[in-house]
Amino acid sequence: MKRFAVTRTSRRAVEPALRNCALVLAVSVLAGCASLSDDGAAREVSTLTQPRTGFGVAPERNERDAQAGREQVARLLSAPLTPDAAVQIALLNNRGLQTSLAQLGVSEADFVQAGRMRNPGFSFSRMRGGDEVEIERSVMFDLIGLLTIPLRSAIESGRFEGAKLSAASEAVRLAGETRRAYFNAVAAAQTEKFMRQVVTSAEAGAQLAQEQAKVGNWSTLDRAREQAFYAEAMTQYARSRHAATAARERLVRLLGVWGAQLDVKLPDRLPDLPSQPSEAGALEALAMEQRLDLQIARRDVEATARSLGLTEATGFINVLEAGYASKSSTGAPRENGYEISLELPIFDWGGARRARARATYMMSVHRTADIAIRARSEVREAYSAYRTSYDVARHYRDEVVPLKKQISEEVLLRYNGMLASVFELLADSRDQVRSVNGAIDAQRDFWIAETELQAAINGSGGAVSQSMAPGANAGPAAAAEH
Amino acid sequence: MVSRRDLFTGAAALVGAGVVSRVGAASLPEAVMVHSAATQVPPPPPNGRPFHPVVTLNGWSLPWRMNKGVKEFHLVAEPVVREFAPGMKANLWGYNGASPGPTIEVVEGDRVRIFVTNRLPEHTSIHWHGQRLPNGMDGVTGLTQKGIQPGKTMVYEFEAKRPGTFMYHPHADEMVQMAMGMMGFWVTHPKNPDFMKVDRDYVFLLGSYDIEPGSFVPKTSTMLDFNLFTFNSRVFPGIDTMVARQGERVRIRVGNLTMTNHPIHLHGHEFEVTGTDGGWTRPESRWPEVTTDVAVGQMRAIEFVASDLGDWAFHCHKSHHTMNAMGHDVPNMIGVAQSEAAKKIMSIIPDYMAMGSTGGSMGEMEMPLPDNTLPMMGGQGPFGGVEMGGMFTIMKVRKDQKRGDYSDPGWYKHPAGTVAYEWTGAPLEAVRNTSSGGQSMPAAAPARKVEFNVRKPSGHSGH
Ligand SMILES: [Cu+2]
Numbered sequence: 001m002k003r004f005a006v007t008r009t010s011r012r013a014v015e016p017a018l019r020n021c022a023l024v025l026a027v028s029v030l031a032g033c034a035s036l037s038d039d040g041a042a043r044e045v046s047t048l049t050q051p052r053t054g055f056g057v058a059p060e061r062n063e064r065d066a067q068a069g070r071e072q073v074a075r076l077l078s079a080p081l082t083p084d085a086a087v088q089i090a091l092l093n094n095r096g097l098q099t100s101l102a103q104l105g106v107s108e109a110d111f112v113q114a115g116r117m118r119n120p121g122f123s124f125s126r127m128r129g130g131d132e133v134e135i136e137r138s139v140m141f142d143l144i145g146l147l148t149i150p151l152r153s154a155i156e157s158g159r160f161e162g163a164k165l166s167a168a169s170e171a172v173r174l175a176g177e178t179r180r181a182y183f184n185a186v187a188a189a190q191t192e193k194f195m196r197q198v199v200t201s202a203e204a205g206a207q208l209a210q211e212q213a214k215v216g217n218w219s220t221l222d223r224a225r226e227q228a229f230y231a232e233a234m235t236q237y238a239r240s241r242h243a244a245t246a247a248r249e250r251l252v253r254l255l256g257v258w259g260a261q262l263d264v265k266l267p268d269r270l271p272d273l274p275s276q277p278s279e280a281g282a283l284e285a286l287a288m289e290q291r292l293d294l295q296i297a298r299r300d301v302e303a304t305a306r307s308l309g310l311t312e313a314t315g316f317i318n319v320l321e322a323g324y325a326s327k328s329s330t331g332a333p334r335e336n337g338y339e340i341s342l343e344l345p346i347f348d349w350g351g352a353r354r355a356r357a358r359a360t361y362m363m364s365v366h367r368t369a370d371i372a373i374r375a376r377s378e379v380r381e382a383y384s385a386y387r388t389s390y391d392v393a394r395h396y397r398d399e400v401v402p403l404k405k406q407i408s409e410e411v412l413l414r415y416n417g418m419l420a421s422v423f424e425l426l427a428d429s430r431d432q433v434r435s436v437n438g439a440i441d442a443q444r445d446f447w448i449a450e451t452e453l454q455a456a457i458n459g460s461g462g463a464v465s466q467s468m469a470p471g472a473n474a475g476p477a478a479a480a481e482h
Numbered sequence: 483m484v485s486r487r488d489l490f491t492g493a494a495a496l497v498g499a500g501v502v503s504r505v506g507a508a509s510l511p512e513a514v515m516v517h518s519a520a521t522q523v524p525p526p527p528p529n530g531r532p533f534h535p536v537v538t539l540n541g542w543s544l545p546w547r548m549n550k551g552v553k554e555f556h557l558v559a560e561p562v563v564r565e566f567a568p569g570m571k572a573n574l575w576g577y578n579g580a581s582p583g584p585t586i587e588v589v590e591g592d593r594v595r596i597f598v599t600n601r602l603p604e605h606t607s608i609h610w611h612g613q614r615l616p617n618g619m620d621g622v623t624g625l626t627q628k629g630i631q632p633g634k635t636m637v638y639e640f641e642a643k644r645p646g647t648f649m650y651h652p653h654a655d656e657m658v659q660m661a662m663g664m665m666g667f668w669v670t671h672p673k674n675p676d677f678m679k680v681d682r683d684y685v686f687l688l689g690s691y692d693i694e695p696g697s698f699v700p701k702t703s704t705m706l707d708f709n710l711f712t713f714n715s716r717v718f719p720g721i722d723t724m725v726a727r728q729g730e731r732v733r734i735r736v737g738n739l740t741m742t743n744h745p746i747h748l749h750g751h752e753f754e755v756t757g758t759d760g761g762w763t764r765p766e767s768r769w770p771e772v773t774t775d776v777a778v779g780q781m782r783a784i785e786f787v788a789s790d791l792g793d794w795a796f797h798c799h800k801s802h803h804t805m806n807a808m809g810h811d812v813p814n815m816i817g818v819a820q821s822e823a824a825k826k827i828m829s830i831i832p833d834y835m836a837m838g839s840t841g842g843s844m845g846e847m848e849m850p851l852p853d854n855t856l857p858m859m860g861g862q863g864p865f866g867g868v869e870m871g872g873m874f875t876i877m878k879v880r881k882d883q884k885r886g887d888y889s890d891p892g893w894y895k896h897p898a899g900t901v902a903y904e905w906t907g908a909p910l911e912a913v914r915n916t917s918s919g920g921q922s923m924p925a926a927a928p929a930r931k932v933e934f935n936v937r938k939p940s941g942h943s944g945h
Contacts, residue, residue: 197830204826208818215817410696412833416849418842418858419695419809422820422827429830 036112040105041164048168052290052458053175055088057167059101069093073261080267083182083447086255090178091171093256100170107156107163114156117149118142151310158303162296169292172459174254179451181251186270187444188240188247193268194433194440195240199233201433205426206230226423270443273397277390280383286457287379293460294375297368304361311357375456382449382456389446396439404435510597510635511547513556515579519565519715521722523888524587531589533671534679536735537888539686539724539875540716541667544584552593552639555586557608557666559630559652560601564663566710567720567806570856572691573698574663574715575602581663581715582687583650590645590673596638598630602659605629608638609653610668611737612759612781615640623654630654645672646761647781649687649737661702663715665689665739678762680785681730681885686714688776688798688873690740695807696852706741707810711803711872718804718874719861723890724796726788727883734796735783738776745799746782747773748877750790757783773799788879793863793894798873806871808858815839843869864893 037043039059046056060066069092076085091097120141127134145152209226212218252264288294411428414420516522522542524535529548536543546553562576577583588594600606607629609621619640623629630636648668652659667685672678689712692704713721726732735757736746752770756763759781776782797804815838824836835849843859851857861868868874880891 200826201830204823207823207826208820211818211820211823212813212815217814217816217818408831410852412831413850413852414695414809416835417695417807417809417851417855418812418837419807419852419855421809421812422815422836423813425831425834426827429827 036108040101041108041160042101042104044164045101045104045168045171048165048292049091049171049175052168052172052292052454053087053091054084055091055175057091057097057101057171059105060098061102061105073257077257077261077264080265081182082267083179083271086178086182086251087175089255089257090174094174094178094254095256097167097171097174100167104160104163104167107160111153111156111160114152115149118145154306155303158299158306162299162303165292165296165299169296169460172292172455176451176455176459178251178254180448181247181254183270183444183447183451185244185247185251186266187440188244189266190269190440191437192237192240192244194437195237198430198433199230199237201426201429202230202233205423208422270440270447273390273393273443273446277387280387283379283383283453283457284376287375288372290458291371291375291460292458293371294368297364297371300364301361301368304357304364308357308361311354378456379453382453386446386449386453389442389449393439393442393446396435396442400435401439404432408432511549511554511556513558513578513597513599514545514584515558516542516584517563517579519580519720521888523886527587531592531671531673532675533587533589534675534683535587536585536667536669536683536685538585538667538714539684540714540720540722541580541582541686542584543587544578549595552595553588554595554597556597556599557583558599558601559606559608559664562663564715565720566691566693566712566715566717567856567860570717570720570854571698572663572693572700572715574700575659576663576715577666581665582689583664583666585667585669585685586650587669587671588642589671590642592642592670594638594640594642597635598638599635600630600632603632605631605654606652606659606664607636607654608650610638610640611649611651611779612646613640613648613668613670614643621653642670644761645670645677647685647735647737647757647759647783649739649781651739658702660739661691661700661704663689663691663700667735667737669735678756679731680733682724682726683733683735684724685735686737688713688736688738688740688744689715690742691715693807695855698854708740709807709810711740711744711798711800713873713875717806717856717872718797718870719868720856721875723793723876723878725878725880725883725888725891727885728788728791728879728881730788730885731785732788732877733783733785735781736776737781738778741778742800743775743777744803744873745773745775746784746797747799748784748786748794748796750792750794750877750879751786751788753784753786755782756785757781788877791879791881791894792896794877794879796875796877797870802872804870804872804874805858806856806860812838816841843867 040061042057042059050056058065058069060069073089073093076089079085081089120139123136123138123140125136127136206227206229209218209223213220213223248264248266252258252262255264257264408428411420411425415422415425519540521537521540523537524543526535527533530546530553544555544557546555548554557577559575559577560579562574562579562581563571564574564576564581565571574581586596596608598606598608605623605628607621607623607627610619618626619638620626621638627636646669648670649665650668651665665687667687669683669685690708691710691712692701692708693699693710694701710717716722724732724734733756734748736744738744749772752772753774754763754768754770755774756768759779762783771784774782774784802808818839820836820839824834827834827836856871859867859869859871861870861874878891878894880894883891
């Protein structure tokens, strides 16, 4: 913001502008006098996040806040983590989110500042060039500041509102990302456990093969084949272990824990599928009400409408806001700022400026419509992914896995009757593990799709929609063909 | 014909079939049905020329009616359920309720009329294997007749010229119909009932099936790799025993309708082959044997005097034919230390049990099997598991078995000192031959010391 320094030499030139600003003052009476909130507007942000994530936010602004946060996080970490606990921890602990909340404080300070007049001041300067000394004395009074208080207040109020929405949007995005990471981590750990069974099975096969060869029942070729399978299974297991570690670390990063808190306990298995999938119902309408990116866009429309109104009314006030230019969902810091200048309408009566303001307004109107159309489509796609993944997971649970289990039982019966060999039994056990892994992947995909659907309704849309490509579940297990 | 139902001593009920429409029934002999797999000893013939009936192992003989001097039989080709042994049933195709179909017994010179009704889903025919008959009665579809279409009845009529041992089977879609169990025995008795008279005359057909464990229908496209080898579509321990009174002359007639030969072997006695497909062998052409190979499509009649008391094994000598279904790709686990691997396997398959380290015998182990499957080896004898399956039964020779009594006398009671016994003295040092080679392959150099890895049965699967 530019401050108008009133000096002795310029005082007279300002006076006509004062009169022209009477209208501005009248318009802005309602701006009132704002004061700083006691929690950096966290309560208001919480009002936005609570219905969308189930939890509020808590800015950490001092040691007391930090202590309270640490205690709560420690309490949540003491039991095996639930998806909700993970979200709660992330909202408390994630430094990226705290950055947004701190940003909110900055916005609020700006907003409050905007409602206050700058103190008058004196300045004294002494310049020396060569042998000359120039001493300048001035009395400063922020006249433009005084004139534009209501205007600035209105703008900063809008910016503050935007910051709140943006912080809430950030929190909702973080909650979704945390849930995704949580489901990935639990599933990867489960898969690792089952891959260990494949290794055990392969190891048993290799061991038997070695004995077979030792006593002369098997050729080197047969033995080497069984041994090779074991060797490959080991590499696949190593990969699944890393995959589990990587998934866990992604979660840990979002939780923002480190040091002693790193011992995050994950449950052994993913939550069960709900007994019924939710119906599509009025999800689009709900998204139109709830989506934060839409609310941000709408607020931009309002703000540009206001500045358009001002420009239309005076033609001399140039208010350019650039806030909407950033998409809050990307998480990048917004390029914020505006400039207010008062001009003397001597040569230019503001026609071009009014056209610009109108165009700017239309831009934000179209942008809002665009976001709304996209949001509706995202909801429909997310619901399809949700429903498909539910059906697939249930199919795995009710059909594929029981059938594989039945196959295993039958193979065991055949082994009992010496109709099948122990190697067939082992190969089947590995096959069954693969189908269990497929079931885990399907269950994970469901929970992630559910998260995406929530994001599409409540937040700013899913980061990525689930690709239902066949073979998407093909982890290292799929290669473990014998 | 109703009166003939109680002619059989067997317990199984004979059921008049409502096969043929009531309108046509007046001209057709009743098709007598049997659904049991128990041996049913036929009575002496109630009419026609006299003969000594044969005993069809796990089977029965078809009653007839005399119609103006002609012996009339009615065979119905139809789907049947045959119990291979308690615990396993197969959905087969057969005749008159069973597979194999009933044995047809006639006398040399009989005029025979056989009504054949087809209740199968495809056309069929019957070829009277080994008979001398008019060419048009030979039953080869396409060549000598049209196939008997489903629901139709055709009549074969000829004179049973040559006495001997015969079979009947389809000569239409043979691969399928015989794999499904379509076959039956035929005996033409000599005009003179005392010609080559024996005290007991057993008959059965050799069959082979490929029935996947857990399934019920044979695979009809299997060429050679069958898993069930049968006497009259029964496998041990489901096959009835044969019995004889000590000193009786016993004849056993065997027909082979499988795709391989079967060396049929009797313990404890020598026998002579007295009949083949071509008729009775001349006495001067016979020689004593304990095993006779019954080649594919052949019939053999063997005779012996049941002189020696006891329970004598009687079986095909191909060892895999005395087993029930088994895995053909199961690796040999003999000598393989399994305990370490077994621990790992049990951690993922809790019901796993290591087997085979000391051989294939599963001893008294009773483990759950797939549905409708028999243990590979089974049957309990007085000394434990007999460990047999398939083409195996017992010839029981007893002093006090009544003439004409075919009931099982139970296990033989051995006189003291006549059963193999355990040596309880000090172990003997084994003496090994140290010479090498014969004259044609003399030792080239001083024999190297060769170490043999002798695996001793340890009684445990692991070490
Ligand atoms: Cu054989």
